[in-house]
Amino acid sequence: MKKILIFSLCFLMILTGTLSVGAADAVSAVQIENLMPFDLDCRSAVLMDSATGTVLYEKNADEALPPASVTKVMTLLLTMEAIEAGKLKLEDKLSVSEYAASMGGSQVYLEPGEEMTVDELLKCVVVSSANDAAVTLAEAVAGTETTFITMMNERARELGMKNSVFENATGLDDTVTNHVTSARDIAVMSRALMAHPLILQYSSIWMDTVRNGEFGLSNTNRLIRFYSGATGLKTGSTAKAKFCISATACRDGLHLIAVIMGSPTRDIRNECAKTLLDYGFANFSIYTNEGGEGSPVKVTGGVLPECRTEYDGCSVLLPKGAGSEIKADIEAPEAVGAPVKKGDVIGNVRFMSGENVVGEAPLLCSETVEKITFFGLFCKLLGVFTLS
DSSP states (O other), X not given: OOSOOOOOOEEEEOTTSOEEEEOGGGGGGSOOTTOSSOOOSSSEEEEEETTTOOEEEEESTXXXXXXXXXXXXXXXXXXXXXXXXXXXXXXXXXXXXXXXXXXXXXXXOOOTTOEEEHHHHHHHHXXXXXXXXXXHHHHHHHSSHHHHHHHHHHHHHHTTOTTOBOSOXXXXXXXXXXXXXXXXXXXXXXXXXXXXXXXXXXXXXXXXXXXXXXXXXXXXXTHHHHSTTEEEEEEEEETTTEEEEEEEEEETTEEEEEEEEEESSHHXXXXXXXXXXXXXXXXXXXXXXXXXXXXXXXXXXXXXXEEEEEEOOEEEEEETTTOOOOEEXXXXXXXXXXXXXXXXXXXXXXXXXXXXXXXEEEEEEOSOBOBOOHHHHHHHHHHHHHHO
């Protein structure tokens, strides 16, 4: 399927059992707080659909709180972007600085001057939440952690993360003054990280090793082993932040992000995340129209009498059972004037769930039709007279 043009729609079930419909560009304005049938034992929480960015549950979603090692979602995002840009390669060997080796908290006990590949360092960060490995990657991307922190805050602004200030690449908060983010912001940067499929190859690891099998890694995210469909993403805990997680899971094409901040214990945090994910999978589904060909459109004054048309697909988040199969309602003119180029927009496609418009995409010309020249017109006329 070509680049999906997602204009998502979320139907929100309220206590009366009716449906509230919001257009894609107005989803963020839909007030969903107090509509959910449960509370969670945590300071704040968000449940988000990764495909559309639709928020399905929120509790104090914009409260700025210490995130502990969930900070590393941003560290990993910048690392993934550096890999995609060709600045880093998985096989590159990085030398550990004295500063990186001095990190406390969760670590893999890197020694100054020790060399480890980007691939191994990523495993250490994602699976074991290693602070020394995170700083080693940050220094490789930006030169120094200080410069990397600037990049973190710039990227946060680009993503629209309004309640985030980063002071380090790790989430260690013993010496910081205002290292904070919010549940909504964590969901936003988690969604951006998930746009790099490579990260899920690391975050779905339960156990692995580095240093030629000499050092074992065990995932800090127990949901990877004990929750069906879990794909990641990052845990965190400090005395100040308490227990936090950005938990991701996928079932039947629906990929969800559950963020929990400020939960009192690890087990309660995990149960809160499972409750959110269970709620999402029980109540919502992704409905997809794959796109396809439209009817040909007549071309006046062209070398061909008509041009073929096509349209991209649409994926829509809907409550389970709320909508029928997504169907395409194509709006096209009777004719267009030549010339038309492949890719020109010549109409519109509305994706319908029953009577509801749940998305739109342009109807495109799938071939070029040049304007007919005088000589070409003459040859056509001559051919007509010859045949007659």
